[in-house]
Amino acid sequence: MLYFSRLKVLSIISIIFIGIYFFLPNISFLGNNKFFSEKKINLGLDLQGGSYLLLEIDSEPLIMQRLQTKSLEIRRALREKNIQYKDFNFTGKSLFFNYEIKQKNNIDQLLNEKSINSNIKTGGKEFEILYENNLVKLIFTKENLNLIKKNALDQSIEIVRNRIDELGTKEPNIITRGLDRILVELPGLKDPSAIKTLLGKTAKLTLRFVANSGNESSLGVESLSSNSTGAKYIVEKRIIISGEHLIDAQPGFDQLSNASVVNFKLDNIGSRKFALASKENIGRYLAIVLDKDVVSSPVIREAIVTGSGQISGNFTTQEANELAILLRAGALPAPLNIIEERSVGPDLGKESIEKGVLSLIIGFLLVMIYMIYNYKIFGIFSNISLLTNLIIIAGVLSLFGATLTLPGIAGIILTVGMAVDSNVLIYERIKEELKIEKNNLIAFDTAYKKVLTTILDSNITTLIAAFVLYYMGSGPVKGFAITLGVGIISTFFTTYVFGRLLVSKYIKKNKEKIIII
Amino acid sequence: MKFYNKKFNFLKFKKLFLILSLVFFFLSIIVFLTKGLNLGVDFKGGTVIEMKLSEPYSSEKIRKSLLKINLGDVSVKEFGSDREFLATIEKKGKNNNFVGSIKKHLEKDLNKKFDFRRVEVVGSKISKELTRDGIYSVVLALFLMLLYIWFRFEWQFSLGSILALLHDVIITIGAFSLVGFEFNLSIVAAILTIVGYSMNDTVVIYDRIREFLKIDDKQNIEELINDAINSTLSRTLKTSTTTLLALISIYLFGGEILKGFSFALIWGVLIGTYSSIFVAAPILVYFKVKRNWEEVVDNTP
Numbered sequence: 064m065l066y067f068s069r070l071k072v073l074s075i076i077s078i079i080f081i082g083i084y085f086f087l088p089n090i091s092f093l094g095n096n097k098f099f100s101e102k103k104i105n106l107g108l109d110l111q112g113g114s115y116l117l118l119e120i121d122s123e124p125l126i127m128q129r130l131q132t133k134s135l136e137i138r139r140a141l142r143e144k145n146i147q148y149k150d151f152n153f154t155g156k157s158l159f160f161n162y163e164i165k166q167k168n169n170i171d172q173l174l175n176e177k178s179i180n181s182n183i184k185t186g187g188k189e190f191e192i193l194y195e196n197n198l199v200k201l202i203f204t205k206e207n208l209n210l211i212k213k214n215a216l217d218q219s220i221e222i223v224r225n226r227i228d229e230l231g232t233k234e235p236n237i238i239t240r241g242l243d244r245i246l247v248e249l250p251g252l253k254d255p256s257a258i259k260t261l262l263g264k265t266a267k268l269t270l271r272f273v274a275n276s277g278n279e280s281s282l283g284v285e286s287l288s289s290n291s292t293g294a295k296y297i298v299e300k301r302i303i304i305s306g307e308h309l310i311d312a313q314p315g316f317d318q319l320s321n322a323s324v325v326n327f328k329l330d331n332i333g334s335r336k337f338a339l340a341s342k343e344n345i346g347r348y349l350a351i352v353l354d355k356d357v358v359s360s361p362v363i364r365e366a367i368v369t370g371s372g373q374i375s376g377n378f379t380t381q382e383a384n385e386l387a388i389l390l391r392a393g394a395l396p397a398p399l400n401i402i403e404e405r406s407v408g409p410d411l412g413k414e415s416i417e418k419g420v421l422s423l424i425i426g427f428l429l430v431m432i433y434m435i436y437n438y439k440i441f442g443i444f445s446n447i448s449l450l451t452n453l454i455i456i457a458g459v460l461s462l463f464g465a466t467l468t469l470p471g472i473a474g475i476i477l478t479v480g481m482a483v484d485s486n487v488l489i490y491e492r493i494k495e496e497l498k499i500e501k502n503n504l505i506a507f508d509t510a511y512k513k514v515l516t517t518i519l520d521s522n523i524t525t526l527i528a529a530f531v532l533y534y535m536g537s538g539p540v541k542g543f544a545i546t547l548g549v550g551i552i553s554t555f556f557t558t559y560v561f562g563r564l565l566v567s568k569y570i571k572k573n574k575e576k577i578i579i580i
Numbered sequence: 581m582k583f584y585n586k587k588f589n590f591l592k593f594k595k596l597f598l599i600l601s602l603v604f605f606f607l608s609i610i611v612f613l614t615k616g617l618n619l620g621v622d623f624k625g626g627t628v629i630e631m632k633l634s635e636p637y638s639s640e641k642i643r644k645s646l647l648k649i650n651l652g653d654v655s656v657k658e659f660g661s662d663r664e665f666l667a668t669i670e671k672k673g674k675n676n677n678f679v680g681s682i683k684k685h686l687e688k689d690l691n692k693k694f695d696f697r698r699v700e701v702v703g704s705k706i707s708k709e710l711t712r713d714g715i716y717s718v719v720l721a722l723f724l725m726l727l728y729i730w731f732r733f734e735w736q737f738s739l740g741s742i743l744a745l746l747h748d749v750i751i752t753i754g755a756f757s758l759v760g761f762e763f764n765l766s767i768v769a770a771i772l773t774i775v776g777y778s779m780n781d782t783v784v785i786y787d788r789i790r791e792f793l794k795i796d797d798k799q800n801i802e803e804l805i806n807d808a809i810n811s812t813l814s815r816t817l818k819t820s821t822t823t824l825l826a827l828i829s830i831y832l833f834g835g836e837i838l839k840g841f842s843f844a845l846i847w848g849v850l851i852g853t854y855s856s857i858f859v860a861a862p863i864l865v866y867f868k869v870k871r872n873w874e875e876v877v878d879n880t881p
Contacts, residue, residue, distance in 0.1 A: 425833055536768075
């Protein structure tokens with residue numbers, strides 16, 4: 064146990080140097096040196112400040128929409144084939160209608176046609192068909208629902224990215240989570256409220272006409288109101304143009320009133336449609352509707368052929384700015400709800416890191432003093448291996464670009480405790496062995512041999528806990544698990560391997576001396 | 581076998597200690613069932629806001645102001661100094677600008693500038709998932725450790741160590757319930773760490789018991805276990821002391837956020853050390869531990 068071949072010594076020393084090499088870029092004045100790797104330990108949002116937002120897509124309206132279009136398709140197909148049906152309706156995730164029993168074969172054939180019930184890429188069909196007496200039920204399959212969610216998610220993540228980029232946040236991290244969630248991490252952000260407001264709107268823009276008086280009760284209109292003034296409008300459901308025809312939107316000021324406005328430009332198709340509609344409806348009121356909010360309702364004085372327009376609606380400059388961003392970034396397919404938010408201000412993060420590091424240093428010093436008090440020269444060996452341990456942990460964390468969080472610092476402190484435990488185990492064992500064995504070399508050798516199983520057993524059990532925490536835990540718990548896991552492995556190396564090397568060098572020089580621990 | 585200095589007879593009162601532990605175990609369950617845990621937003625859902633003012637202020641005034649807008653249950657306490665406060669709010673708000681509107685209300689109502697330094701909003705769906713994951717992770721960790729000890733030792737050891745761990749976990753939860761400290765995600769991490777630490781302690785003693793069993797299979801089991809505890813005692817105490825030194829420094833200097841976490845760990849180290857010596861080891865006396873640990877030599881030609 065005390066014999067180390069040259070090769071072994073060399074590999075131990077190289078491992079330590081590799082650790083040091085990857086650790087050094089974290090020291091600020093070495094960070095930009097070309098000699099070192101660019102990888103550094105990332106600070107978690109709790110340490111550098113920032114926001115963590117978990118968004119969930121509200122897919123219900125989308126599923127409703129799909130059901131609606133599907134029902135139109137099927138009804139058209141049924142009419143084309145002259146198949147009688149009654150009470151066509153839909154709820155939740157299924158469509159249903161009544162039919163005449165004698166038509167069952169025809170219906171079954173129709174509903175199984177590929178154009179009606181198409182195949183889903185991921186397997187399965189769009190819907191399942193259930194017959195109950197003279198009722199037929201079409202239930203959307205899980206694959207279909209998942210596909211709807213996935214499409215919405217793919218579309219949404221792009222738009223979320225656009226909107227956040229527009230605000231100029233540095234290095235946002237935007238990824239999907241599961242089927243219907245988007246995780247947004249915004250490091251260094253001081254106040255997330257602007258982004259939260261931006262993400263909260265689907266921002267579906269439509270231009271429609273306010274209904275002529277007298278038409279209020281007819282089917283093609285709906286009652287909407289303005290959020291800013293509270294005024295009510297009866298608006299036609301028919302859409303002249305919608306947001307997808309926008310090619311640009313910029314905040315600006317109205318030349319006459321100097322009020323904040325948003326200027327927009329339409330694409331060719333949009334311009335033509337708008338020109339036509341405005342020409343035929345001079346004198347009527349237009350409703351500019353964002354989601355369910357009538358933002359403004361200007362009167363059409365002349366045909367608008369330039370394809371550009373202006374939205375004015377008692378905006379503050381900031382509101383105009385936000386609206387322009389929303390219009391440029393595009394509409395979300397479905398509303399996004401923030402289901403989890405964790406934000407830390409940058410000054411609190413700085414305070415946390417100062418306190419965390421302070422407690423780390425104090426804890427570390429206390430442990431070092433205690434070890435020297437207990438084990439004299441061996442305490443110094445233990446402290447050298449402990450310092451090496453910290454450097455290697457930092458090196459490994461940098462190499463993997465891991466994120467250091469506050470619980471992560473706690474994990475490192477715990478590792479310090481565990482590392483000391485290994486050393487205590489070793490030295491206590493050596494004490495015992497020295498009582499029965501006079502030959503230093505043999506006593507140390509047996510002690511290291513005997514203590515190995517104990518160290519392995521105890522480290523492996525803790526490693527099990529760290530792994531479970533890593534895989535099951537979320538956020539803060541994960542950060543803790545990473546440093547604990549890395550720490551345990553590095554601890555084994557620094558205490559049992561590197562520490563043993565130090566001790567063996569010392570023992571070989573002091574073979575004859577009476578060693579008292 | 582005289583290479584250790586026998587000092588204490590830990591097993592003399594083993595029944596007393598086991599009964600004591602059992603009493604605390606069941607008391608903890610009773611406290612937990614009647615009083616419940618002070619669940620944090622991680623597990624209950626809701627909003628937590630850490631706020632700072634430029635001058636000392638009263639938590640009661642902030643609370644009264646928050647109660648004016650409909651937020652459900654609200655509690656406000658000082659957090660580190662008399663200028664910093666932590667508000668826990670039952671509601672999480674459907675509107676994405678929920679937190680902003682709270683800030684606006686406070687600043688208008690109390691005519692003070694509020695700096696929201698930390699905000700956590702957890703929806704009920706997420707809190708359910710976090711609760712589920714938390715329970716799963718503790719159970720899974722216990723189960724895997726049980727398997728490992730079984731694989732490395734014997735089922736008696738495995739059973740003994742798991743009983744000791746359950747003892748630690750339940751009594752820690754009981755203590756949290758009794759004191760009313762907030763129980764959140766980092767406390768689950770702390771409990772798992774306690775599990776690891778206590779297991780570590782137990783393994784060291786068990787290892788020694790196994791070693792003694794290999795050397796001598798005639799010695800009275802009670803004496804043998806006591807010898808094992810005594811010969812590892814100085815290690816147990818020194819390790820606990822160093823770990824406590826590190827943890828106490830986090831508790832005192834690590835800031836307000838790490839307080840609950842380090843409290844749980846300090847408690848865990850104490851109870852883990854106790855349970856290894858007074859629960860995990862003595863309980864082996866009652867299980868029939870395998871005496872013959874001699875390596876089986878295969879003599880068949």
